[in-house]
Amino acid sequence: MLSIITITFNAEPYLERTIQSILAQTDQDVEYLIIDGGSKDGTLALANKYRDRVNVLVSEPDKGLYDAMNKGLHMAKGPYVWFMNAGDQIAEAEAVSKLKMLMSEGADVIYSDTIMVDEQGQSLGLRSQVTPHRLPEVMHWSKFKYGMLICHQSFVVNKAICPTYDIENLSADIDWEIICLKRAEKISLYPGILSKYLLGGISQKQHRRSLADRYKVLRKHFGWLPNLWNHAFILFRALGDKIK
Secondary structure, eight states, X not given: OEEEEEEESSOHHHXXXXXXXXXXXXXXXXXXXXXXXXXXXXXXXXXXXXXXXXXXXXXXXXXSHXXXXXXXXXXXXXXXXXXXXXXXXXXXXXXXXXXXXXXXXXXXXXXXXXXXXXXXXXXXXXXXXXXXXXXXXXXXXXXXXXXXXXXXXXXXXEGGGOOOOOTTOTTHXXXXXXXXXXXXXXXXXXXXXXXXXXXXXXXXXXXXXHHHHHHHHHHHHHOHHHXXXXXXXXXXXXXXXXHO
């Protein structure tokens, strides 16, 4: 069984599209968890509208996104976990069926490209086309030296190898993915697109701190000198993109 985890906080305008994409799956053998941070809008009413399909619904104050994600990890009963946060969507109706096939083959990490969408759900293009992050067919953790190569919503993991998130770091998702990849014995490329990702997450809203936290994460995994060179490349690449 696959556990799909949705983190919410005052997400009334976006949550339903996420739930609908799960209900649209041809294979409904999934555990669905909604971990809410104590929303004050209509998020909980919307979640309760689908209560017969939500296996776990928790709403309480937390210490931020990654604290809530840790709660979801600890509550999930399935052997694999997949984060699909409010506003994000599963991109294909056959996704769960195709994932289960890869899981049965022993994949510890399953990944794919991602469709970027705006607040109205309109496509802005594939992440590998609209960002500098090209998705390799053969994945290794060392390929993250220039940043987050795989969108979190297109990253499905065997729960047995999952670490907890560092709740103090805005780039904890990069650290989490790298650790998962380091621990994985088998990494599989999904045959298609796993998710649609809603732009505008916490790392974009607190961009400067997110960049500093990303530097700390990559220094931890690559060492201070290689990381310095890698960030020089990231800077020159960003300047080149602005000139274009």
